[in-house]
Amino acid sequence: xxxPLPPRESAKFIAExxxxxxxxxxxxxxxAELLLAKAGSPELRLGGWKALHELNPRAADEAAVNWVxxxxxxxxxxxxxxxxxxxLVGHRGKTYSGYWSLCAAINRALDEGIPIxxxxxxxxxxLDQVRHxxxxxxxxxxxxxxxxxxxxxxxGKILLEKFEGSFLNCVRKSEKSAQKLMHLVVENFxxxxxxxxxxxxxxxxxxxxxILVADTWSxxxxxxxxxxKDISSITMFADYRLPQVLVHLGALKYSEELLEKLxxxxxxxxxxxxxxxxxxxxxxxxxxxxxxxxxLIEKKGEKTSEEINSxxxxxxxxxxxxxxRDDMKGIPFHRTRCIYY
Ligand SMILES: Nc1nc2c(c(CN[C@H]3C=C[C@H](O)[C@@H]3O)cn2[C@@H]2O[C@H](COP(=O)(O)O)[C@@H](O)[C@H]2O)c(=O)[nH]1
Numbered sequence: 655x656x657x658p659l660p661p662r663e664s665a666k667f668i669a670e671x672x673x674x675x676x677x678x679x680x681x682x683x684x685x686a687e688l689l690l691a692k693a694g695s696p697e698l699r700l701g702g703w704k705a706l707h708e709l710n711p712r713a714a715d716e717a718a719v720n721w722v723x724x725x726x727x728x729x730x731x732x733x734x735x736x737x738x739x740x741x742l743v744g745h746r747g748k749t750y751s752g753y754w755s756l757c758a759a760i761n762r763a764l765d766e767g768i769p770i771x772x773x774x775x776x777x778x779x780x781l782d783q784v785r786h787x788x789x790x791x792x793x794x795x796x797x798x799x800x801x802x803x804x805x806x807x808x809x810g811k812i813l814l815e816k817f818e819g820s821f822l823n824c825v826r827k828s829e830k831s832a833q834k835l836m837h838l839v840v841e842n843f844x845x846x847x848x849x850x851x852x853x854x855x856x857x858x859x860x861x862x863x864x865i866l867v868a869d870t871w872s873x874x875x876x877x878x879x880x881x882x883k884d885i886s887s888i889t890m891f892a893d894y895r896l897p898q899v900l901v902h903l904g905a906l907k908y909s910e911e912l913l914e915k916l917x918x919x920x921x922x923x924x925x926x927x928x929x930x931x932x933x934x935x936x937x938x939x940x941x942x943x944x945x946x947x948x949x950l951i952e953k954k955g956e957k958t959s960e961e962i963n964s965x966x967x968x969x970x971x972x973x974x975x976x977x978x979r980d981d982m983k984g985i986p987f988h989r990t991r992c993i994y995y
Contacts (some may be wrong), residue, residue: 657856658849661864661889661937664857668934671853674912675928675935677942683905686946688903689967693951697970698962703872706973709750709757711873714880716822716847718873720771721760723821726866727809727845728756730993731797733894741790741797752976755796756788763787773819777810801993805845812842825870825879832867832882839863848892848994852934859892861995868965886961890940890968892933893995895926898987899975905939908932916986922934924992932988933995940964940971 659667669677689698696702702709711718732752734740743750745758745765762772770776770787779787784803784994788796796802817823824842828835846863850854867888874880890896898908908916912928922929944964951962975982 658858659855659957660895661859661892662887662941664852664855664859664979665721665889665892665934665937665941667857668852668931669938672931673927675931677935677939678905681900681906682939682942683946685900685903685905685943686950688945689943689962689970690950690954692970693947693956693962697973698966700876702870702962702966702967702969703869704875709745709754709761714874714877715870716820717771719822719825719870720773720820722869722873723813723866724771724776724806725757725760727805727843728802729753729862729865730995731991732756733987733989734794734797739794740790740792741794744791749791755790758855759788759796762861773810773813775810777814778779779806779810782921797991798993805993808847809843816842818857820871822879828882830879830882832871832885832888835867835870835882836860836863836888839866845993850930852927852930856880857934859937859960861891861893861933864888865891868968871965885965886963888963888965889937890930890964890971891995892937893972894990895972895975896940896968897932897936898982898985899971899978900936900939902975902982902985905943906935906993913986916988919989921989921991924990924994927988940967944965 678788690700696705704712711721740751741755741759743755743762745762749759760770768787781800781803784806785799788799788802790796813819813821824838825835828838840860840863848860848862849858851857871880871882871885897906901908941964944962944967947962
């Protein structure tokens with residue numbers, strides 16, 4: 655049986671058949687114009703991954719690559735029932751929520767001498783130890799702790815068996831191809847298989863596999879083993895924040911019925927029609943924004959030092975969503991509880 659449609663083709667197919675989610679051409683252009691003003695700035699450059707985020711590793715060595723691997727293996731489902739009542743992690747004097755609470759917990763464990771980024775450790779780490787490592791400073795634990803424990807054991811064992819315990823060996827097997835690395839990850843690590851059905855077709859988003867490739871490219875600063883010749887083939891990462899910010903910016907629109915459902919906080923199951931439409935249209939929307947932005951840069955005759963790709967647009971929009979949390983209060987994010995994003 656041949657594999658699912660790749661993410662970009664999946665997104666195009668979904669956008670062409672979507673009922674409750676649509677892309678707004680005028681909104682796409684306005685977002686591209688917003689980003690044009692940022693072209694060349696640190697927020698839209700590869701170096702921003704380290705420069706703008708103090709929890710990300712500074713180094714570009716094997717340990718840093720293995721830090722990225724364990725972070726992206728657990729990079730899912732941080733949203734809480736009530737926004738004001740959520741998991742928080744304090745680290746070196748600052749308090750972090752959401753995805754950053756995971757990174758803070760990883761760095762806190764390393765500071766405590768717990769080798770959480772070593773496969774030989776997390777392949778057999780116990781549930782109680784994982785509860786301790788990911789502990790919250792509030793009475794709200796990080797969601798899906800049992801799943802995180804199961805995935806750590808499963809992933810650690812595979813990394814030991816197939817890649818001598820280091821994700822850098824998996825990166826080297828990709829021979830500097832982002833696509834090959836993405837496929838190596840989904841073929842070998844079951845928790846990364848973000849695949850579902852839409853209108854009778856098998857489709858894929860591979861959100862965590864794609865962000866793993868992107869973060870590997872970023873932590874290696876696009877050099878050496880991280881110099882992926884096809885890095886621009888990686889799409890944005892279909893999570894629950896990007897749709898929210900794209901709706902806020904007017905590039906994506908929900909039907910009345912869907913908006914009402916989301917405002918009530920109703921859950922959407924992974925793989926349900928509306929959840930797939932939200933993720934697929936968001937992905938396709940960012941592809942259109944990138945095309946429009948590259949056109950505007952071309953027209954302006956501006957040569958940006960680095961090629962703008964969907965990864966850098968995604969990072970920018972995700973950080974934008976973080977920085978504009980209050981402005982976005984009226985726009986609901988979709989609530990799906992799963993291990994894929
Ligand atoms: N599309 C997209 N989704 C991303 C990220 C990241 C972290 N990447 C940062 C790290 C280094 C780089 O500099 C990036 O800035 C996490 N997520 C997803 O968001 C959700 C968590 O959201 P909240 O509850 O607000 O923390 C959850 O689904 C998580 O999987 C991204 O970049 N793009």
